[in-house]
Every structure is written in C-alpha cells, then in structure tokens.
Amino acid sequence: MEPLKLIPKHEVLSDSAAKAVAKKLNTPIDKFPKILASDVQAKLLNAKPGNMIAISRHDPAGEYAYYRIVVPG
Amino acid sequence: MQAEIIDHLRFTVISPAMIKRMSVAKLIVPDTYNEDGYPIDGGLIDQRLGVIDPGLKCKTCGGRVKSCPGHFGHIDLVRPVIHSEFAKMIYLLLQSTCFTCHKLLITQEQVQEIRPIIKKTIEAIEEDEHVQLGEEEIRELLFKKLKSSKKCPHCGTAQRKLKLERPTFFYMEGNKMKPDEIHDWLAKISDDDVRSLGMDPEAARPEWLVLTALLVPPVNVRPSITLETGERSEDDLTHKLVDIMRINQRLEQDIDAGAPQIIIDDLWELLQYHVTVYFNNETPGVPVARHRSTRPLKTLAQRLKGKEGRLRYNLSGKRVNFSARTVISSDSSLTINQVGIPSKFAEGLTVPFYVTLWNIEKAKELLQRQEYPMAVNLITKEGIRKRIGETNKEELVKEVQPGYVLERQLTDGDIVLMNRQPTLHRLSIMAHEVKVLPGRTMRINSSAAYPYGADFDGDEMNLHVPQSLEAQSEARYLMQPKNLVLSARDGRPIMFIEEDEIIGAYLLTKDDSYYSKEEASMMLSTVGIYELPKHEKNGTYSGRAIFSMLLPKTFNLDYKSGDQRVTIKNGELTEGIINEKLVGMGGGALILALFTECGADFIEKFLLNIAKISLRAAYKCGVTIGMSDYYLPDAVEKESQQIIAQADTKVHELLKRYKEKKLESLPGYTVKQTLELETMAELETARTLAIKALNKHVPPTNIIKIMAMVKARGSIHNFVQTSMFLGQQAVRAGRPSRGFAGRILPYFKKGDKRPEVKGFVHSSFFTGLSPADFYMHAMGARDSAMSKSLVTAVSGYLQRRLINALQDIYVDENLAAKDASGALIQSIYGGDGKDPMKEKVKVK
Known part of the structure; x- marks a missing residue:
C-alpha cells in the first residue's frame, strides 16, 4: 500500500524508543491515546498491539510528534 | 478524619413489613388538631411523629425541636391500591405470568437458557466491563418473549388479554381487575420466577408494588405554618394525607356496614385517586388536586422535580455567605483593578482578622470602635463565635489574645471577587481591590467591563469576599485584571479604551492638535501630572507632547500597519495618530507593548490615565451631533x-x-x-x-x-x-x-x-x-x-458542552496536556507548548 499523501507521517517506534517517550511524558503506556490495529495506518506499518506510533503533525503552531498506542481491534 | 467513601447505593422497593417496622404510630384519625389546638393522638400531627412547636417534647425520642429528627408513621389501607409510579412494572409482571398458576409463561429450560445471560450481564455491569447487551436490553428481550405467549406452558391455560389504562386501571378481557386481585396474583409469583425476570425478591417482591400500608412522613417534612391571625395552615402533604385517611375510614365503615358493592368500589377508586395524587400531582390522565384557592397541590414528586425542586434548587444551588449583588455602574476614576463598593455593603461584609503578637493593639482598637471600620465577631481559640456588642465590648478587649480571630468590616484595599453571569470564561470572575464609596451601586472601570461582557444599562454583578489567606493571595496573584490584560486566546489586550475615549485619543494626537499652556496644564493635572512637556515655538503644546507625558522615558515603539505609522522614541510620540489599533479593540498594539515592557502596575495606571486625558481632549473639542x-x-x-x-x-x-x-x-x-x-x-x-x-x-x-x-x-x-x-x-x-x-x-x-x-x-x-x-x-x-436570538442560544449551549467536556484537562510540568485520569491528551500543549498570554505576539 502507498502511504496516503494527506495523512501526516506515521511511524512505529522501537520498544526502547517508546519507553523513552513514556518516561519523558511521565505517562503510563495505557494512558496514551489509542489507535486500532485495524486502522489503515497501523496496517500499513504492520504495527502490532502494544507498539507505539509516532505521528508528525503539522499544526499552525508548527510540527510536533503525537503518540498513539496500538490496541487490538 | 477521612470521610467514608460510598461504594455503591441501592434503591429498593419498601415492603409493608418494613413500613410497619419504621413506623412509630399507626394513624387512625383523619384530622390534625382538636378544638383546643392540641395535636390529636393518632392524627396526622401525632406527637410521636416528632415536634415542630418549640417547647414541646417528642413522644418517641424525648428530643426537642432541634434534637428530634422526626419519625415516620403509617396508615393501614383498608383495601390495597396500585402505586401509580409502578403501574408499568406491574403490567409487565402480569403479562409475564400465567393468570391461573402464576408461573412464568416460559418453560424451565428456556429460563435456564436466559438466567445465566442475565447473571453474567449483571456481573459485567458491576465490574464495569464492556457488555454486548445491556441489562435493560436483555430484560426487554425476555418480556417481549413472555408477552407473546398465548398459552401457559405449565398448566396449558390459554392466556387472557390484559390492558393497562393509565395511570392505574387494569383490565382482563375487558373486565376491571381490582387491586387486591392483582396483589394476590403478584404475591403468588415464586421467588425463582422473580429472579428470572431480573428482579431481586429480597429487594423488591412484586406484591410490594401494590400498597397495603402507606408510610407517613414525619411532621418535620410537612410543617404547619401559623399565620399572624393565629390560624394554622397545613402543608400540602398533610392536606392530601387527611384526604386519604378520610376516604380510608369511610371505606372501612361502609364495608363493615355491608354497603352495596358499587358504593364500596366508588370509594375504593377515590382512595386510589388520592394516593396517586399524593405521590405525583402531575400524573397523566388524572385530574390535578387543588387547594381551596385553586392552586395545584405540591405533592411528593413536585417537591423534587424541576428547576424549583429539591435537587436543582436546594442541593445543586446552595446559597453562599460573604456575597453581595447589585446593579453596576461605571466610574472613570477607579482603575481596572478596583471596585467601588457601596458603604452599606462594606458594613455588612466581613473579613477575618487573625490576631497575633504583633497586631494585638490594632485588634483591640478594632474591637473598641463604635462605627464603620469595626470588628463584628470574635472567634476564640476554641472556635467559639461571639457577637461583639456594646455590652460585652470591654470584656472581649480584655479576653482577646494571639490566636483569636476577629471578623472586621470590609475596608479599602481588601480583595474581592466580582462575577457577571453567564460565567463563560475565566475572566468572568476577577479579583478587584475594594474602594468603599457612597451610593447603592458597585462601580467598575468601563475598560474592565469588556471581559465580563458587562454594560451599565442595568446589569447586575455578584461579589464574593475570599475569607482564607490562601484564597486572598490566590486571588491577588491569579485573578487581578491588571495581570490579565492580555488574552489567553491570542495574547492581545482584552482591556482597552472604547468609544468616547477612542475619539478623544484621536483628537488629542492628530496632526493639527495644539493646546494653550492653560489647557495643557489642566489636561495633565487630571491625571496627576504637574509638569509640562516641551512647548512649540509659538508657546503652544502639541497633543502628541501631552500624550507622551503618559509614557515612560525609555519606551520605544515602531508601529506600521497599512499606511499608518506610529513612532515613539524615548517616550516621545513623534509621529502618528493613536487610534483603536494601538489602544482599542482593533489590536491594542501600544497596550501590549507597554504591558510587556513596563508590567501590570504600569498598565493599570496607563489605562486609567489615557482614558481620562482622552476624555479631556474630547470635552475640549466638543463631541456632539445634531x-x-x-x-x-x-x-x-x-x-x-x-x-x-x-x-x-x-x-x-x-x-x-x-x-x-x-x-x-x-x-x-x-x-x-x-x-x-x-x-x-x-x-x-x-x-x-x-x-x-x-x-x-x-x-x-x-x-x-x-x-x-x-x-x-x-x-x-x-x-x-x-x-x-x-x-x-x-x-x-x-x-x-x-x-x-x-x-x-x-x-x-x-x-x-x-x-x-x-x-x-x-x-x-x-x-x-x-x-x-x-x-x-x-x-x-x-x-x-x-436569528440573533437563536444563534446566541445555540452557541451558548455548544460553549457549555465544550467547557464541561474540557474542564478537567490541565498542562503538566512537562507541558503535556492531560485529563483528570492522567490520560495523555496532547504530548505538548497546543503543539508548541506556548501560552499565548505570556508569548510576545505581533499585532498587526
């Protein structure tokens, strides 16, 4: 599948990187926003439940990373 | 002490046995007081139900008015009546069971199939798990199945058609069913069948839905009022209970006398009506019970329901002390940070004065004072509150010592919160410094009215006096208008000058505006400046030079917008006209720059001074239309x-x-x-x-x-x-x-x-x-x-829903946005972690 052009870039983080993000934000993994494993972007990246996906968002404020945890479904 | 945490609440149906256990008196006389004005024993004001007259003792607990909580009594109904609020439930139960054998219209096997599903659902709901079908839905399914059964699978009887005629009449094949028949039918449903229907027989046996005894609330719930004429006026509930008892008694007499069945049935129906109305006087299909004055009676449901009901009026809407409300008016000599308080309000509102080793002299002085800024109450170390009066003043002066707290009247410089409804955003409640003034209105600077959304055409505002020192300092640090001049939305000023002040600023700083020495001195003196700026060659003073006197000598600004250019060099307005883009609603670039460079205290003074001096310029020119x-x-x-x-x-x-x-x-x-x-x-x-x-x-x-x-x-x-x-x-x-x-x-x-x-x-x-x-x-x-009125209503409601949905989101120490459960909303607030209020923004 081709990544959709209008959707901001999604990227699966390594487990260690995910842990570092959770630590930096002082937030337990289960308190992160969620993304379904059946989501098109998750499928595209072949992300499995428990993986963390980093999304680079472009807002009027600038570019920043938004994180989601893949959940079964 | 840690408060007990409520784990769960369970609402059940009260049983006749429970009613009798709770009851301290069986009431038999359908009346209140006898000719001597003394409560009748066994009447509705029976002294065992508690006391409301001071001086009398409760015959149950011996307590007096303050200590007796009141006790329930009961009425034994001669004939059972349907509880109208349960009619639908009774209807379902009757439809679900056989009218001869009173068993569920379903085989045991089918019950076995359904019961585990119900059980699992209930457990899942208790453990807050995600369930495919809600409890309600399963029950609906079950009842649907039961209703459709034509023949009893147990005894083979063909089922008769049942009909419920709201609110309380049941028919079987067109024949009226008496409540006692229904009661007996329901009583014969087995506990197991009740469980299969998703009800708990311990908590709600079906026959309890038909009343055989009526619980009578204590007199405290329905106090009688004594009018000035000495006449007693009873509560609506008492009136209705009298009606119920009267009919109940007549029914008993007629039955005993062997009256014809029609008469008994009529009375029975009347009893049913009174009981229905006693619970809810707005029951559909039932005529409203009225007072002699044709006012509808306020019965149990009416006491709880709606805006004026117990829940919304008394529980959600508690009244507060240390508050005041009146009309607001504007005062251009108060700063945005001040509020003018009517002297009558200042006398009535108090602030705690904590007595210490170092202020005890001041405390004694406050205690001894005879007029306005005086102490009203004294609270001892033990927390006993004493009112200070002429008689005990001297005594209290001797008694007062560090650790005591005085309650003194509100004075200039105290901090109070002002609020205007609708409270749409943070700035609808701000902290102002008190300035006691004559008159009956609260006064605020017109520039501080904008964030409240207030004008002075009769608007009223509420005032609250923070009591604890924590509350006071929190108000001072976080809520004073001078610190909130910049908007949290976009960082632009939300307090600025308006209307006459804007035209004044224009007239003052336009190219050809020059003033004589007298005019210049007069204008500047209104803002407390007693020096003159540099004059022109011909001895006149330019408006710009006069305006520049309000600016700090170190201030610089280079503002460009379209073909407008404003330059301020070393505190001198050298070029350009001061208009709304600089000091008004159109951006307020000058206010923004002054706020960031000179701070809150300067801006407080500046807003006051520019308004005053601009108004002077407007008066000088004469702004009038014809x-x-x-x-x-x-x-x-x-x-x-x-x-x-x-x-x-x-x-x-x-x-x-x-x-x-x-x-x-x-x-x-x-x-x-x-x-x-x-x-x-x-x-x-x-x-x-x-x-x-x-x-x-x-x-x-x-x-x-x-x-x-x-x-x-x-x-x-x-x-x-x-x-x-x-x-x-x-x-x-x-x-x-x-x-x-x-x-x-x-x-x-x-x-x-x-x-x-x-x-x-x-x-x-x-x-x-x-x-x-x-x-x-x-x-x-x-x-x-x-369309205007529609838009305000729609967008107001939308705003309210947004506020309620977002109110527990906060920004943590890492600038991440989280909600009350700690769930991450945004990894960095707003995508850039910036607070517009504290960010230097560029104003065009």
Whole structure:
C-alpha cells in the first residue's frame, strides 16, 4: 500500500524508543491515546498491539510528534 | 478524619413489613388538631411523629425541636391500591405470568437458557466491563418473549388479554381487575420466577408494588405554618394525607356496614385517586388536586422535580455567605483593578482578622470602635463565635489574645471577587481591590467591563469576599485584571479604551492638535501630572507632547500597519495618530507593548490615565451631533439618485439578458440563481458607491464621519443608511421572496421586477421610509432579531458542552496536556507548548 499523501507521517517506534517517550511524558503506556490495529495506518506499518506510533503533525503552531498506542481491534 | 467513601447505593422497593417496622404510630384519625389546638393522638400531627412547636417534647425520642429528627408513621389501607409510579412494572409482571398458576409463561429450560445471560450481564455491569447487551436490553428481550405467549406452558391455560389504562386501571378481557386481585396474583409469583425476570425478591417482591400500608412522613417534612391571625395552615402533604385517611375510614365503615358493592368500589377508586395524587400531582390522565384557592397541590414528586425542586434548587444551588449583588455602574476614576463598593455593603461584609503578637493593639482598637471600620465577631481559640456588642465590648478587649480571630468590616484595599453571569470564561470572575464609596451601586472601570461582557444599562454583578489567606493571595496573584490584560486566546489586550475615549485619543494626537499652556496644564493635572512637556515655538503644546507625558522615558515603539505609522522614541510620540489599533479593540498594539515592557502596575495606571486625558481632549473639542451633521450637501443627494438609477438600469439589463437567454450561469448555479446572485451583487455595488460618494462629499470635520473613521462608534454604512438610502434589506441571507401572490407587498404589481419590489429601499432614515420601504425594513429587522436570538442560544449551549467536556484537562510540568485520569491528551500543549498570554505576539 502507498502511504496516503494527506495523512501526516506515521511511524512505529522501537520498544526502547517508546519507553523513552513514556518516561519523558511521565505517562503510563495505557494512558496514551489509542489507535486500532485495524486502522489503515497501523496496517500499513504492520504495527502490532502494544507498539507505539509516532505521528508528525503539522499544526499552525508548527510540527510536533503525537503518540498513539496500538490496541487490538 | 477521612470521610467514608460510598461504594455503591441501592434503591429498593419498601415492603409493608418494613413500613410497619419504621413506623412509630399507626394513624387512625383523619384530622390534625382538636378544638383546643392540641395535636390529636393518632392524627396526622401525632406527637410521636416528632415536634415542630418549640417547647414541646417528642413522644418517641424525648428530643426537642432541634434534637428530634422526626419519625415516620403509617396508615393501614383498608383495601390495597396500585402505586401509580409502578403501574408499568406491574403490567409487565402480569403479562409475564400465567393468570391461573402464576408461573412464568416460559418453560424451565428456556429460563435456564436466559438466567445465566442475565447473571453474567449483571456481573459485567458491576465490574464495569464492556457488555454486548445491556441489562435493560436483555430484560426487554425476555418480556417481549413472555408477552407473546398465548398459552401457559405449565398448566396449558390459554392466556387472557390484559390492558393497562393509565395511570392505574387494569383490565382482563375487558373486565376491571381490582387491586387486591392483582396483589394476590403478584404475591403468588415464586421467588425463582422473580429472579428470572431480573428482579431481586429480597429487594423488591412484586406484591410490594401494590400498597397495603402507606408510610407517613414525619411532621418535620410537612410543617404547619401559623399565620399572624393565629390560624394554622397545613402543608400540602398533610392536606392530601387527611384526604386519604378520610376516604380510608369511610371505606372501612361502609364495608363493615355491608354497603352495596358499587358504593364500596366508588370509594375504593377515590382512595386510589388520592394516593396517586399524593405521590405525583402531575400524573397523566388524572385530574390535578387543588387547594381551596385553586392552586395545584405540591405533592411528593413536585417537591423534587424541576428547576424549583429539591435537587436543582436546594442541593445543586446552595446559597453562599460573604456575597453581595447589585446593579453596576461605571466610574472613570477607579482603575481596572478596583471596585467601588457601596458603604452599606462594606458594613455588612466581613473579613477575618487573625490576631497575633504583633497586631494585638490594632485588634483591640478594632474591637473598641463604635462605627464603620469595626470588628463584628470574635472567634476564640476554641472556635467559639461571639457577637461583639456594646455590652460585652470591654470584656472581649480584655479576653482577646494571639490566636483569636476577629471578623472586621470590609475596608479599602481588601480583595474581592466580582462575577457577571453567564460565567463563560475565566475572566468572568476577577479579583478587584475594594474602594468603599457612597451610593447603592458597585462601580467598575468601563475598560474592565469588556471581559465580563458587562454594560451599565442595568446589569447586575455578584461579589464574593475570599475569607482564607490562601484564597486572598490566590486571588491577588491569579485573578487581578491588571495581570490579565492580555488574552489567553491570542495574547492581545482584552482591556482597552472604547468609544468616547477612542475619539478623544484621536483628537488629542492628530496632526493639527495644539493646546494653550492653560489647557495643557489642566489636561495633565487630571491625571496627576504637574509638569509640562516641551512647548512649540509659538508657546503652544502639541497633543502628541501631552500624550507622551503618559509614557515612560525609555519606551520605544515602531508601529506600521497599512499606511499608518506610529513612532515613539524615548517616550516621545513623534509621529502618528493613536487610534483603536494601538489602544482599542482593533489590536491594542501600544497596550501590549507597554504591558510587556513596563508590567501590570504600569498598565493599570496607563489605562486609567489615557482614558481620562482622552476624555479631556474630547470635552475640549466638543463631541456632539445634531440634525445638521446628517444633512448632507445637495451633491450627495444628486449622487444618491444617480446611484439608485444606475442600479436600476444595471438590474434591468441583467433581466433583459436573462430573458434573451444570453445570461451565462455561474459554475454550480442555475441560470435563475445566477440572475438572482448577480442582481444582488449589483445592488451591493450601489452600497459601495454610496460609501465612496459620502466620503468624497462630506467634509473631514463631520463628527459622524470622524467617529466612524476612528472606529469610536458607528460605521460609514450607518451614515449611508441615515443620510442617503437604506439599500437592500435581507431576509434569510437573500432578498425578501415571500408574501402576497406574485409580489411581496400589495403596493406592487404582479411580475414587477424593479429592485425596490424585492427590498431595495430608496429612502433614508433622515427623509423617512415610505410604507413599502418600512415593511421591507421591518422584515429584515425581524429576521435578524430572530436569528440573533437563536444563534446566541445555540452557541451558548455548544460553549457549555465544550467547557464541561474540557474542564478537567490541565498542562503538566512537562507541558503535556492531560485529563483528570492522567490520560495523555496532547504530548505538548497546543503543539508548541506556548501560552499565548505570556508569548510576545505581533499585532498587526
């Protein structure tokens, strides 16, 4: 599948990187926003439940990373 | 002490046995007091039910008015009645069971199939798990199945058709069922079957839904009132209970006397009515019970329900102490940070004064004072509150020592919270410093009114006095207007000068504004400046030099916007006019720059001073309007006619092209729509042309033009409408299109296509409107009034829902946005972690 052009870039983080993000934000993994494993972007990246996906968002404020945890479904 | 945490609450149906256990008295006399005004034993004010008269003792607990909580009594109903609020449940139960064997209309196997599902669902709900089917839905399914059974699977009896006639009448095959039959039927349903229906027989046996005994609330719940005449007036509930008892008694007598069945049934139905109304006087299908004065009785349901009910009025809406409310008015000599408090309010509101080793002398002085700033109450170390009066003053002065707290009257410099409803955002509650003033209104600076959304046409505001030192300092640090000059939305000022002050600032700083020495001294003295700026060669003082006196000597600003340029060098306004883009609603660039460079305390003074000095300049010039200002040169009138004629011909041409089918449709529109669109665009052009003509012919000295130009008040469009012509009136964002057959108003001929037929008004407010014009204008006005009120209601509710959904989101120490459960909302607040309020923003 081709990544959709209008959707901001999604990227699966390594487990260690995910842990570092959770630590930096002082937030337990289960308190992160969620993304379904059946989501098109998750499928595209072949992300499995428990993986963390980093999304680079472009807002009027600038570019920043938004994180989601893949959940079964 | 840690408060007990409520794990769960369970609402159950009260059983007759429970009623009798709770009851301290069986009531038998349908009356309240005897001839001597003494409560009748066994009556509704039986002294065992508690006491409400001071001096009497409760016959149950021996307590007096304050200590006796009141006790329940009961009435034994001679014949059972349906509890109207449970009628639907009873109906379902009757439909689900066989009328001969009283078993569920379903086989044991089917029950076994369903029961585990119910059990699992209940458990899942208790553990807050996600369930496929809700408890309700399963029950619905079950009842649906039961209702459809035609024959009892146990005894084989064909089922009869049941009907419920609201609120409380049951029929089987058209024959009325008596409540006692229903009661016996329900009583015969086995506990197991009850469980299968999803009910807990321990908590709610079906027969309890039919009343055999009625619980009577204690007198404390329904106190009688003694009028000045000495007459007693009973509570509505008592009245209804008397009715119930009276009928109950007559029913008993008639049964004992062997009266005919019809008479007994009639009385029984009457008893049913009274009990139904006792629970809810708004039961559908039942006549409303009324007081002698035709006022409907307020029975149990009415006490709880609605805006004036117990829940919304008394529990959610508690009243608070240390608060005040009155009309607000403006005071241009108060800073945005102050509030003028009527002296009567200051006398009535108090602040705690904590007595220490170092202020005990001051405390004693406060205690001894006879008038206004005095102490009202004294609270000892043990927390005992004593009122300070003339008699005990000396005694208390001797007693007071560190650790005591005095409650002193509100004085200048105290901090109070001001609030105006609707409380839409943070700035609807701000902390102001008290300034006690004569009069009956609370006064605020007009610049501080904007964030509250207040004006002074009769608006009222609430005031609260923070009591604890924590609350006071929190208010001082977080809630004072001087610290909140910049908006949390975009970092631009939300407190600035308006209207007369804006026109004053313009008049003061425009190019040709010069003042004599006397005028300059007078203006500056109003803001407490007693020096003069550098004068011009001819001995006059420029307005800009006078204005510059308000600025710090180190302040610099280079502001550019379009062809406007304002330069401030070393605190000197060297170039440019101070207008609303610098100090008003249009951006407030100067206020923003001064706030960031000179701080909150400076801006507090600056807003006060610029308003004062600008008003001085406005007074000096004399800002006033009259008829002559609206009477324009003949050239304008001529041009008006031309513009209207031109619009007429243009529209006519369009129509011609349309008729000749030469009009090309715009993308996405039909030709007809295109015609309408282009016609409207043409009439819009007329308005723009009118504005141009007005600007060309009206002299720059015209005060209305100046006001509109500097955005003090009104717009050029208003001017056009008063002095030239009203132009197109809009209904539902288009030209008026409905009314009489083939035309909007009967003044026109059918098929007339001239612009004025569809709301293009030629006359002006100055000349007056013709009847047709008047109607067109009224249509537009009504439409905009209606949509305005609708929009405010809709957007208000939307805003409320947003606030409620977002209120527990906070920004943590890592600048991440989280909610109350700790769930991450945004990894960095706003995508950049910036607070607009504290960010240096560029104002255009």
